[in-house]
Amino acid sequence: MMYPVIRRLLHKRVVLASASPRRQEILSNAGLKFEVVPSQFKETLTKASFPTPSAYAVETAKQKALEVAHRIYQKDLRAPDIVIGADTIVVIEGLILEKPVDRQDAYSMLCRLNGKEHSVFTGVAIVHCSSQDGRLHVDVSEFHEETAVTFSQLSDELLWDYVDSGEPMDKAGGYGIQALGSVLVEQVRGDVLNVVGFPLNHFCRKMAELHGPPRPAHRPQAQRDSAPTTDTSESLSDVAPGGAGSHRARSDEGRGHGRAQGGAQGRGHPGSRDADCDLPPFPTGLLELIDGFKASKALFTACKLKVFDLLDDEGPLRAVDVASKLDISECGAGRLLDVCVALGLLDKTDRGYRNTELAGLHLLSRGEHSLHSLALHCDDHAWPHVAGLDRALRPGAAAACSQPASGAEAGAACPDCSQSPDTKLWFSGATHGLARLTARQVATAFDLSRFSSACDLGGCLGALAPELARAHPGLRVTVFDLPEAAEHVACLRSTGRRTEQVRFVPGDFLKDRLPEADLYIACGLLRGRPDDGALLSRIAGSCPPGGGLLLVELALHEDAREARPGLRRALHCLLHPRGPERGLSHHRRLLERLGFADVRVAHTSDVLDVVLATRAAP
Numbered sequence: 169m170m171y172p173v174i175r176r177l178l179h180k181r182v183v184l185a186s187a188s189p190r191r192q193e194i195l196s197n198a199g200l201k202f203e204v205v206p207s208q209f210k211e212t213l214t215k216a217s218f219p220t221p222s223a224y225a226v227e228t229a230k231q232k233a234l235e236v237a238h239r240i241y242q243k244d245l246r247a248p249d250i251v252i253g254a255d256t257i258v259v260i261e262g263l264i265l266e267k268p269v270d271r272q273d274a275y276s277m278l279c280r281l282n283g284k285e286h287s288v289f290t291g292v293a294i295v296h297c298s299s300q301d302g303r304l305h306v307d308v309s310e311f312h313e314e315t316a317v318t319f320s321q322l323s324d325e326l327l328w329d330y331v332d333s334g335e336p337m338d339k340a341g342g343y344g345i346q347a348l349g350s351v352l353v354e355q356v357r358g359d360v361l362n363v364v365g366f367p368l369n370h371f372c373r374k375m376a377e378l379h380g381p382p383r384p385a386h387r388p389q390a391q392r393d394s395a396p397t398t399d400t401s402e403s404l405s406d407v408a409p410g411g412a413g414s415h416r417a418r419s420d421e422g423r424g425h426g427r428a429q430g431g432a433q434g435r436g437h438p439g440s441r442d443a444d445c446d447l448p449p450f451p452t453g454l455l456e457l458i459d460g461f462k463a464s465k466a467l468f469t470a471c472k473l474k475v476f477d478l479l480d481d482e483g484p485l486r487a488v489d490v491a492s493k494l495d496i497s498e499c500g501a502g503r504l505l506d507v508c509v510a511l512g513l514l515d516k517t518d519r520g521y522r523n524t525e526l527a528g529l530h531l532l533s534r535g536e537h538s539l540h541s542l543a544l545h546c547d548d549h550a551w552p553h554v555a556g557l558d559r560a561l562r563p564g565a566a567a568a569c570s571q572p573a574s575g576a577e578a579g580a581a582c583p584d585c586s587q588s589p590d591t592k593l594w595f596s597g598a599t600h601g602l603a604r605l606t607a608r609q610v611a612t613a614f615d616l617s618r619f620s621s622a623c624d625l626g627g628c629l630g631a632l633a634p635e636l637a638r639a640h641p642g643l644r645v646t647v648f649d650l651p652e653a654a655e656h657v658a659c660l661r662s663t664g665r666r667t668e669q670v671r672f673v674p675g676d677f678l679k680d681r682l683p684e685a686d687l688y689i690a691c692g693l694l695r696g697r698p699d700d701g702a703l704l705s706r707i708a709g710s711c712p713p714g715g716g717l718l719l720v721e722l723a724l725h726e727d728a729r730e731a732r733p734g735l736r737r738a739l740h741c742l743l744h745p746r747g748p749e750r751g752l753s754h755h756r757r758l759l760e761r762l763g764f765a766d767v768r769v770a771h772t773s774d775v776l777d778v779v780l781a782t783r784a785a786p
């Protein structure tokens with residue numbers, strides 16, 4: 169069964185302007201076909217300037233959707249048909265709660281909600297887009313839905329346990345009614361999907377209102393509306409600058425929807441009626457996926473050529489100047505630069521190409537948050553793995569690699585089984601920028617106030633220590649790493665951050681005695697290490713009873729239902745088909761065998777998972 173209006177949208181290019189996996193799931197379950205383009209709109213509207221909390225949620229939803237509509241139009245030079253934005257807020261005693269910024273914030277929110285009734289509002293904006301005279305035209309319909317939720321009276325311990333599950337962090341009000349958070353909830357009045365993040369029922373009613381009443385089944389061909397049928401595949405194909413006519417044609421059809429709420433013009437849905445039955449929805453997302461490798465390679469190449477450095481130093485520059493400075497062909501330079509424009513990495517101005525803010529922040533070879541080395545690493549090391557994936561998946565390759573690699577053939581089939589590219593990457597410092605970007609989330613993933621001294625083994629080149637010191641003023645942090653790493657830690661000292669709590673001790677965590685501490689941190693040390701148990705056992709030997717071990721690893725998350733972390737882990741495992749599949753359950757078993765208890769997990773970001781375990785008394 170499919171809601172008629174959803175069927176009618178199947179041939180439209182519908183975009184969901186949301187990163188929320190719950191919204192994606194709700195709309196997919198309803199049978200809607202859509203692309204996901206998360207909004208970059210910063211949720212910073214002044215709450216006090218809105219008459220009601222719902223008006224705030226609706227406006228935020230609208231701004232999210234409009235940002236995506238404009239970005240897509242700028243990038244593709246064509247308008248999607250419909251962009252959907254949503255914003256969910258929790259309101260208690262007039263106070264608007266959004267997503268918690270850290271664990272403490274999550275706990276405070278849950279305390280506020282404890283034992284009381286609150287309202288959950290989701291604001292939804294449906295933006296109908298068309299292109300007119302080369303400009304994006306939008307028509308916005310909006311609504312909100314309210315649901316009342318009552319929490320039971322809950323103990324402090326249970327609230328902290330819930331916070332420690334990691335679930336609250338990406339959810340308004342700090343809870344997820346669809347998962348573990350359901351244990352907090354005594355009563356719900358209204359649409360529960362509205363609480364989860366998207367009021368599907370209200371949305372379908374609204375769309376039916378906007379797109380006319382359900383069509384009778386088997387409508388005879390002769391009754392077809394006279395307006396031209398939309399040829400979706402043509403109008404969505406790549407459009408050269410001269411192709412504006414097709415935009416207009418499609419937008420005229422789009423305008424025929426009429427956005428007047430319930431008005432007569434909202435009834436007509438000219439064109440494409442029978443196309444619903446003949447044509448599958450245009451698989452734009454799939455085509456983008458098929459092309460994705462080209463986009464990655466263009467980005468890697470631009471990084472390798474240091475295009476972004478050049479434009480930072482001397483831009484804006486024309487293609488001819490970039491070509492001569494980088495010693496590449498003018499035609500090639502122009503094409504590469506245009507791809508970077510389309511990818512949102514460069515802007516093209518009258519005076520030439522220049523970096524976008526994103527490229528300036530992350531793609532220069534220098535800079536605190538540079539991901540330049542990561543891109544180079546992916547090009548040099550991960551790319552060959554990807555290119556040889558089909559061979560690596562063959563049974564012969566797996567067999568060759570289950571034994572110690574010996575001889576040229578085994579070496580070729582299984583380059584360095586002992587260390588995955590990700591692990592080498594971590595050690596090589598290619599992820600230093602990424603480590604800097606995630607350090608705060610790692611440092612605040614758990615309440616560490618019961619610890620007085622921490623020892624960061626391997627040190628992640630000094631990325632985590634200053635953030636730990638900042639987040640936990642009572643904590644003394646020792647970075648224990650090979651003498652060569654000292655300069656990285658030293659260079660952080662000169663940045664004026666809180667570093668008096670941080671010291672560097674040279675040593676090898678695999679051989680030398682570990683410095684004394686009541687919290688040991690192993691960041692990116694385990695994956696790809698065949699002897700992970702031996703390393704953990706060394707740490708367990710130094711960790712006093714009651715002391716802690718904080719493990720930080722890539723892609724431990726085993727819940728494939730969570731779209732982004734699930735995909736990241738699945739891709740990781742695919743690229744390391746011969747490596748052991750070490751997820752959370754493996755680490756939990758190992759830790760418990762080594763005398764750790766109370767193993768808690770926080771999924772801090774899409775990239776990293778953090779585990780905190782406590783050494784039990786002997």
Ligand SMILES: Cc1cn([C@@H]2O[C@H](COP(=O)(O)OP(=O)(O)OP(=O)(O)O)[C@@H](O)[C@H]2O)c(=O)[nH]c1=O
Pocket residue numbers: 185186187188189190191206207211232254255256257258267288338339340341343344345346349363364365
């Ligand atoms: C109360 C509640 C909320 N949520 C999630 O909270 C986020 C709200 O934040 P948002 O700003 O509206 O959305 P977002 O996640 O930042 O995504 P985006 O649309 O890209 O802004 C959304 O995820 C919702 O599902 C649940 O999953 N379960 C619940 O019970």
